[in-house]
Amino acid sequence: MEETPEAPAVDEARQAIIDKLTTELGDAVVGSHIQPGHDVWVRVTREAWRTAGLVARDQLGYRYFEYLSAIDWLPSPFGLSENSPTDALPEASTEIVTGHGGGDTRFQVIARVHSLSQKMGIHLKVDLPDDDLSITSWLPVFAGVNWHEREVHEMFGITFAGHPYLRNLYLPGEFEGHPLRKDFPLLARLVKPWPGIVDVEPMPASGDDAEAEAAEATETEEAAG
Amino acid sequence: MTALTERQQLAYANAQAADGRVNLEFETDEGMTLNMGPQHPATHGTLRIVLKLDGEQVISCEPIMGYMHRGYEKLVEVRTYPQVTTLVNRIDWLGSFANEVPFILAAEKLMDIEAPPRAQWIRTILFELSRISNISLFVGDMALHIGAISAAFYAFRDREYVLNQIEAATGGRFHPNFDRIGGLKDDLPKGWIADTKATMNKIRDFCDEMETLVEGNEIFQTRTRGIGVIPADVALAYGMSGANLRASGVDWDLRRDEPVGLAWNECDWNVITHPDGDSFARFWVRLQEIRESTRIVDQLLDGLPAGPIMAKVPRIIKVPEGEAWVATENPLGEMGYYVVSKGGLGPFRVKIRTASFNNIAVIPWVTRGVYVPDVVTILASLYFILGDIDR
Numbered sequence: 001m002e003e004t005p006e007a008p009a010v011d012e013a014r015q016a017i018i019d020k021l022t023t024e025l026g027d028a029v030v031g032s033h034i035q036p037g038h039d040v041w042v043r044v045t046r047e048a049w050r051t052a053g054l055v056a057r058d059q060l061g062y063r064y065f066e067y068l069s070a071i072d073w074l075p076s077p078f079g080l081s082e083n084s085p086t087d088a089l090p091e092a093s094t095e096i097v098t099g100h101g102g103g104d105t106r107f108q109v110i111a112r113v114h115s116l117s118q119k120m121g122i123h124l125k126v127d128l129p130d131d132d133l134s135i136t137s138w139l140p141v142f143a144g145v146n147w148h149e150r151e152v153h154e155m156f157g158i159t160f161a162g163h164p165y166l167r168n169l170y171l172p173g174e175f176e177g178h179p180l181r182k183d184f185p186l187l188a189r190l191v192k193p194w195p196g197i198v199d200v201e202p203m204p205a206s207g208d209d210a211e212a213e214a215a216e217a218t219e220t221e222e223a224a225g
Numbered sequence: 226m227t228a229l230t231e232r233q234q235l236a237y238a239n240a241q242a243a244d245g246r247v248n249l250e251f252e253t254d255e256g257m258t259l260n261m262g263p264q265h266p267a268t269h270g271t272l273r274i275v276l277k278l279d280g281e282q283v284i285s286c287e288p289i290m291g292y293m294h295r296g297y298e299k300l301v302e303v304r305t306y307p308q309v310t311t312l313v314n315r316i317d318w319l320g321s322f323a324n325e326v327p328f329i330l331a332a333e334k335l336m337d338i339e340a341p342p343r344a345q346w347i348r349t350i351l352f353e354l355s356r357i358s359n360i361s362l363f364v365g366d367m368a369l370h371i372g373a374i375s376a377a378f379y380a381f382r383d384r385e386y387v388l389n390q391i392e393a394a395t396g397g398r399f400h401p402n403f404d405r406i407g408g409l410k411d412d413l414p415k416g417w418i419a420d421t422k423a424t425m426n427k428i429r430d431f432c433d434e435m436e437t438l439v440e441g442n443e444i445f446q447t448r449t450r451g452i453g454v455i456p457a458d459v460a461l462a463y464g465m466s467g468a469n470l471r472a473s474g475v476d477w478d479l480r481r482d483e484p485v486g487l488a489w490n491e492c493d494w495n496v497i498t499h500p501d502g503d504s505f506a507r508f509w510v511r512l513q514e515i516r517e518s519t520r521i522v523d524q525l526l527d528g529l530p531a532g533p534i535m536a537k538v539p540r541i542i543k544v545p546e547g548e549a550w551v552a553t554e555n556p557l558g559e560m561g562y563y564v565v566s567k568g569g570l571g572p573f574r575v576k577i578r579t580a581s582f583n584n585i586a587v588i589p590w591v592t593r594g595v596y597v598p599d600v601v602t603i604l605a606s607l608y609f610i611l612g613d614i615d616r
Contacts, residue, residue, distance in 0.1 A: 038334070038549075039549075039550055041548075063458075063461050063462070064461045064464065065461070065462060065463070065464040065583075066464055066552075066559070066561065066578060066583075067464070067561070067563075067576065067578040067583075069563070069576040071565060071574050072574070075567075076302065076573075097567075099546075099547070099548045099565060100547070100548050110563070110576075112550065112563075112578075116461075116475065116477050116482075119482050119483060121550070123550065142462050142463075142464070143459070143462045143463055143586075143590070144462055144463035144464040144465075144583055144586050144587075146586060147582065147586050155298075168291075169290065169291060170290065170291035170294040170615065171291065171294075172291075179296065179299055180298060180299055186299060186300070186302075186303055189303050
């Protein structure tokens with residue numbers, strides 16, 4: 001991120017959140033990332049997931065629950081599926097590259113809590129090992145987490161220990177598979193060519209591009225004036 | 226017609242039986258089960274609510290959704306960034322333009338570009354117009370659930386004035402698809418500003434009318450005051466947002482507190498709160514918010530800056546690697562997008578945090594012990610849109 005005068009590179013308020021969480025949780029904080037002036041990500045160990053939620057709620061004052069979800073970091077074996085289905089699928093890579101806050105595993109659970117008094121939110125992340133996709137439920141921390149955990153359970157196949165009612169929320173009861181996993185194919189795209197592909201205009205070459213853009217910009221100005 | 230196999234017949238019979246089990250009202254030791262929906266008018270779409278009753282009182286209640294689940298979080302993964310706005314328009318279909326804005330802002334945040342001031346102001350104006358059209362329908366709808374038919378007709382009539390303005394500017398009554406990464410598709414048409422101001426006057430008259438017709442009505446007050454009280458702590462723990470949260474006395478509005486680049490801070494308006502947390506408070510807060518929105522629109526129209534409506538963006542939009550979260554105060558409450566980009570043409574993962582999903586999670590809590598007719602007023606006052614729950 002570039003340094004600008006409006007967003008100082010050091011965000012003291014958000015650094016203080018990380019420091020406080022590190023004091024409370026010790027080694028359980030395994031990664032963090034600050035986007036100065038915008039956001040903060042904190043990655044904790046799986047054992048400390050519920051404790052981290054409680055610390056954020058009770059000691060840091062982050063009492064407003066926003067959402068809980070998960071990310072499957074496996075690169076999609078199907079790509080954007082934009083081309084004709086007869087084309088070969090893109091080269092499937094299995095390298096896992098995770099985002100802000102780092103990570104070592106394919107699945108990460110992510111949640112966001114917010115403090116209304118400090119007007120800031122924290123993203124909390126946690127890694128889940130492939131051979132044991134389970135984590136403690138946040139139900140004792142925020143009541144609203146109930147349906148979010150059910151959704152993550154059906155969409156990603158992640159189990160929340162301590163959740164009493166992990167029934168499918170959206171999908172029919174007998175549905176097989178976990179749709180939001182990257183290796184779950186979007187069949188509509190695989191069996192039928194994407195209709196949008198036919199009216200894609202050829203893009204101008206890079207030289208013309210700049211000219212066209214300049215012409216467009218003047219047009220807009222005229223319209224605005 | 227092809228004959229069904231035995232297996233298909235069995236599956237069909239089982240599905241029928243499963244429906245029948247809940248569609249029947251029957252008495253057990255635990256009380257009676259009453260199935261409300263999926264086609265009940267108070268559910269704004271197809272939400273099913275299974276109530277366990279003891280006489281007239283609700284023992285427990287389970288909302289069942291998924292009848293309209295369209296899997297947007299999966300679908301956006303096979304679309305490019307500009308294509309996503311078409312999909313997200315359909316999340317909250319009564320305030321469509323407001324759905325586009327946070328996604329576009331998240332993409333802009335990742336690309337580190339900013340729309341020019343004129344575009345930001347027009348965005349804010351259209352955002353508030355969607356709020357007015359969305360919430361004025363709520364006002365009529367809430368009255369309808371309590372038994373006042375005429376308010377609904379007035380609401381539909383006056384909402385149309387706002388929709389006309391949205392259509393005049395964007396070309397779409399319900400699904401404008403007008404927001405672009407870096408700005409807007411078009412500038413405002415000629416004469417639009419004066420027409421919109423006239424519309425705002427009509428909407429203020431509509432608010433006056435509703436205050437005398439609905440809010441001051443004795444039956445309306447008896448049916449809503451003290452019904453479905455949600456304390457602030459519960460509202461926060463369930464992640465409720467928008468007018469539902471403000472009606473519980475929490476002074477929180479993302480438009481004022483985290484304005485994410487739009488023009489709300491440029492004008493003078495108030496955040497409306499009500500301390501009671503009951504159905505009446507939720508109605509009252511929303512009605513006042515329409516007034517505040519008309520004030521915002523008026524002021525923004527007066528001060529609309531000149532200039533371009535589009536920043537310089539490449540023809541082919543590629544969003545650099547990163548993660549961004551942007552939330553705005555939509556008509557139904559806080560709507561946020563968590564966008565993960567891997568540097569490609571389309572998003573790698575998008576988590577859509579919708580307001581109604583969190584808002585109605587409180588239903589099992591708030592309906593415990595209430596009487597059946599009050600369930601309808603509570604559902605109506607929480608104000609959810611099915612597309613906003615099921616995504």
